[in-house]
Structure formats: C-alpha cells, structure tokens
C-alpha cells in the first residue's frame with residue numbers, strides 16, 4: 641500500500657503529474673491537494689481504471705493535513721510559475737507556500753519522502769529543511785529538490801547537437817549544482833556515451849550546448865508567452881523521479897544507476913567529500929545519489945571534471961551560496977489572527 645500526495649495538483653504541472661502518478665502501479669492511494677479545483681481534477685482522474693484510489697482536497701477543514709495524512713511520498717509543484725523576463729529567484733514568493741506545506745507534512749506524514757518541484761528549488765529546499773527541523777522531524781535522506789528535468793533536457797539537447805535526436809534516451813549527462821541558470825552545471829566530460837572530441841573540443845559548440853542546458857527553461861517560458869513555464873516535460877521528469885524513489889523504497893529495486901537531486905549534503909556519508917570537491921561549505925547541492933528503502937543511501941562524489949567545468953563550478957557556487965542562505969533564513973509571516 642503506497643500513498644502519494646500531489647500539492648498543487650490543479651496546476652500546469654500538477655495535473656499531468658497527477659495523471660502520471662495515477663498510472664503508476666505501485667501507488668494505491670493518490671491524494672490531490674490544491675487551493676483551487678482539486679476536487680474536479682480528482683473526480684476526472686478517478687475514472688481511470690488503475691489501482692490508485694484518488695481523492696481531492698481543498699483548504700477548508702484543514703484540507704492539507706487531511707490530504708497528507710499517512711502519506712509515503714509527497715510531490716510538490718505548488719506555487720507561482722515564471723513569466724517572461726523572470727528568473728527562478730524572482731519566485732521567492734513561493735517560500736511562504738513551501739513553509740506552510742512543510743508544517744502540514746511535519747504534522748501529517750513526517751516520514752514521507754518529500755519531492756520539491758516549486759521554484760526557486762535552490763531556496764525552497766532549505767525552506768523545507770528548516771521548517772521540518774523546527775518541528776523536530778527533518779530526515780535529510782528523505783528530502784529531494786527535483787532537478788531531474790535538467791538531466792532530461794541535457795540528454796535531449798546533446799542528442800540533438802550530435803545529429804541523433806532519436807537517441808536521446810541513450811545519452812546520460814550528469815548535471816550537478818543547483819536548478820537555476822549558471823548554478824546548473826552539466827558535466828559534459830562525464831557524458832555516456834562519450835561526446836566526440838570535435839564537439840567537446842570545439843569551444844563555441846560546447847559553450848552553446850552548456851548554455852542551452854542551463855537556460856533551456858527560458859525557451860519554454862518565451863514560447864508560452866506569459867502563460868507559464870515548463871509543465872508537461874516537468875510532469876514527466878517529476879513522475880520519473882518519483883518512480884526512482886518509489887522503486888527503491890517499495891518496489892524492491894535499488895536504483896540501477898545513481899540519480900541526481902538537490903539534497904542536503906549532511907544527508908549521508910559522502911556529503912563532506914562533495915564539499916571538499918567543490919571547495920565550498922555549501923549545505924545543499926545537486927549530486928548523484930544512491931537510493932534505498934529509506935531514501936538516500938549514499939551521496940556520490942562529483943569525480944573528475946575538466947578545466948571548462950571547473951570554471952563553471954566557480955560561477956555556480958558563487959550564486960548558490962546566497963540562494964541557500966535566503967531559503968535557510970526565511971521567516972514565514974506570522975498567521976493572521
């Protein structure tokens with residue numbers, strides 16, 4: 641029996657993500673929470689003939705905690721998306737929503753795996769961690785900032801550059817750092833299969849590919865022209881990442897290969913080694929992790945990177961530090977009396 645909850649389930653990401661989770665045979669109960677329209681989305685999805693029983697919840701009568709009660713996994717795309725000209729940092733308004741949801745999780749399902757999609761991930765994950773710490777229930781092995789869309793984009797864009805777009809699923813590019821502009825650090829030198837030297841060694845081609853991976857989200861924001869940011873690709877990436885966590889925890893399948901997520905570096909052995917590799921005392925970083933029944937089992941080293949990547953790492957670290965600090969020191973407004 642596995643209970644999954646989507647917070648922000650009626651949104652652009654929330655709806656297709658809820659659909660994909662409804663199709664996941666490991667999930668037997670699916671709760672959909674939103675401040676609007678969650679009942680309609682739940683009624684619609686409930687007609688699909690898969691095992692998961694779907695229920696919708698709105699805020700009245702402590703709806704968030706009723707939705708979350710006893711959850712095993714909570715996926716959170718709640719909040720405001722970007723409009724043209726905005727960076728993810730401009731979405732810090734979402735911090736308050738994240739703090740409120742974290743408090744509800746602390747009360748209703750303190751042992752759940754928490755997958756944070758709401759931007760700016762670089763700051764909202766620290767907001768979750770600090771709120772859970774205050775409630776005395778923070779388990780860093782169970783908290784993930786979902787950066788998997790960066791990995792998905794990296795495979796797709798690399799395959800396109802190599803003239804083999806149909807081979808996108810075969811390409812694996814580790815992407816570490818954070819989830820915003822220059823904090824997104826694709827490790828092209830570690831790509832599998834190896835990138836031919838006429839691409840990797842061509843500065844202009846390489847810079848263009850790195851830039852597309854870092855700022856790929858802007859292509860969608862621009863094309864949607866005011867109607868939001870990536871939703872369908874994010875839903876697919878979020879559902880795929882949830883599947884990795886669910887398989888490791890409940891499906892009896894440890895991840896076949898490491899997965900990447902933005903995690904607390906104190907989560908497990910390995911985090912301190914990453915801090916040494918990046919040469920900075922950052923508490924959060926997107927890294928390769930191994931998953932098991934209790935979440936993160938091991939944080940893996942970044943490994944060897946080349947000179948171009950070292951330069952990018954410097955820029956990523958410089959921007960990540962203040963974003964982490966902003967989230968970690970966020971003070972939610974006191975409730976209105």
Ligand SMILES: NC(=O)c1ccc[n+]([C@@H]2O[C@H](COP(=O)([O-])OP(=O)(O)OC[C@H]3O[C@@H](n4cnc5c(N)ncnc54)[C@H](O)[C@@H]3O)[C@@H](O)[C@H]2O)c1
Pocket residue numbers: 647648649650651652653654673674675676717718719720721722731734737740756757758759760761786787788789790819868869870871874
């Ligand atoms: N991690 C990533 O890679 C990634 C990628 C794309 C978008 N995002 C982020 O995901 C978030 C959602 O994007 P979207 O396009 O689905 O936005 P959206 O506006 O379409 O949907 C957000 C949903 O959240 C709901 N919501 C607002 N406040 C809430 C609260 N307090 N509790 C529960 N639900 C609440 C809204 O009613 C809405 O249905 C944004 O912050 C966006 O920047 C992250």
